[in-house]
Amino acid sequence: MTSYTAQQDAAVADKAILANSAYADGRHLAARQSIYRWQQPQYDLPRIVVEELAGTSGIVLDVGCGNGKFVGRLHKDRPDVQVVGMDISAGILADVAKPVLVADAQALPFADDSADAVLALHMLYHVSDIEATIKEMARVLRPGCLLIASTNSDTDKQELDQLWIRAAGDVLGIPKGPARVSLSSRFSLEKAPDYLGTVFKDIRIRELPGTIKITDPVPIAAHLASYEAWAGQCGVPFHETISRAAEIVAATIATEGSFKIKCLGGFLVCRL
Numbered sequence: 001m002t003s004y005t006a007q008q009d010a011a012v013a014d015k016a017i018l019a020n021s022a023y024a025d026g027r028h029l030a031a032r033q034s035i036y037r038w039q040q041p042q043y044d045l046p047r048i049v050v051e052e053l054a055g056t057s058g059i060v061l062d063v064g065c066g067n068g069k070f071v072g073r074l075h076k077d078r079p080d081v082q083v084v085g086m087d088i089s090a091g092i093l094a095d096v097a098k099p100v101l102v103a104d105a106q107a108l109p110f111a112d113d114s115a116d117a118v119l120a121l122h123m124l125y126h127v128s129d130i131e132a133t134i135k136e137m138a139r140v141l142r143p144g145c146l147l148i149a150s151t152n153s154d155t156d157k158q159e160l161d162q163l164w165i166r167a168a169g170d171v172l173g174i175p176k177g178p179a180r181v182s183l184s185s186r187f188s189l190e191k192a193p194d195y196l197g198t199v200f201k202d203i204r205i206r207e208l209p210g211t212i213k214i215t216d217p218v219p220i221a222a223h224l225a226s227y228e229a230w231a232g233q234c235g236v237p238f239h240e241t242i243s244r245a246a247e248i249v250a251a252t253i254a255t256e257g258s259f260k261i262k263c264l265g266g267f268l269v270c271r272l
């Protein structure tokens with residue numbers, strides 16, 4: 001019998017769910033990105049990628065580019081490189097600076113040794129075969145060139161996971177409800193070096209710790225709601241759980257002045 005976590009993991013890498021629901025447009029991704037407005041310290045993530053690409057010229061493939069946050073900055077700050085945004089969702093590419101391609105990271109439409117850098121930012125946890133996808137990215141890279149991956153730690157935003165378990169428990173009338181789907185755990189900051197190390201010799205990790213302090217339940221409810229595509233994997237009424245979570249957050253803010261969330265994301269800069 002398939003375990004509950006295995007079912008959730010399969011759903012996180014389900015291409016139909018990803019392309020037609022989770023990332024059919026940029027709405028849910030934007031809700032998750034927007035919560036970082038309240039993080040201290042602030043990190044300019046596109047700036048970090050621009051810095052890491054300082055020695056790179058030629059072709060940069062942003063695989064799983066989503067709503068084009070990184071593509072847009074590269075066009076602006078590095079007009080000398082040719083950036084190609086790629087995603088399995090045609091819808092999310094609508095507003096991304098051209099050229100863009102609807103493409104699957106697991107079968108890149110590029111020749112061997114044709115790219116100077118590949119970006120795989122917060123996306124490798126969504127592919128069903130992570131090892132094969134890393135090999136596919138290495139295939140299109142010229143010798144000595146860069147893969148920049150990013151993801152979150154297993155400890156990232158645990159307060160939101162705990163909030164969900166408590167709210168789901170309240171909705172179901174039990175002490176602890178089922179855990180919500182975890183997006184990054186299949187390729188977390190802790191697991192990523194082993195995966196990448198099977199292909200890349202030189203891996204440098206840039207960790208980005210921070211704390212989000214929020215005084216309004218609305219962005220937190222929007223963050224939880226951004227998992228709607230996986231509502232069927234929750235084992236609890238989805239919208240009711242979000243309403244209960246918003247009440248818990250409001251009560252925490254009333255007593256403690258804010259709701260705090262510890263974050264840990266990071267980049268892995270890898271060379272062949």
Ligand SMILES: C[S@@+](CC[C@H](N)C(=O)[O-])C[C@H]1O[C@@H](n2cnc3c(N)ncnc32)[C@H](O)[C@@H]1O
Pocket residue numbers: 018019023029063064065066067068069070086087088089092103104105106120121122123126127
């Ligand atoms: C969490 S978003 C990250 C977007 C962007 N890279 C960023 O960091 O802001 C993950 C993106 O990867 C895309 N994606 C998931 N699986 C993919 C695959 N197999 N091939 C290409 N894109 C994929 C999704 O459609 C989504 O836009």
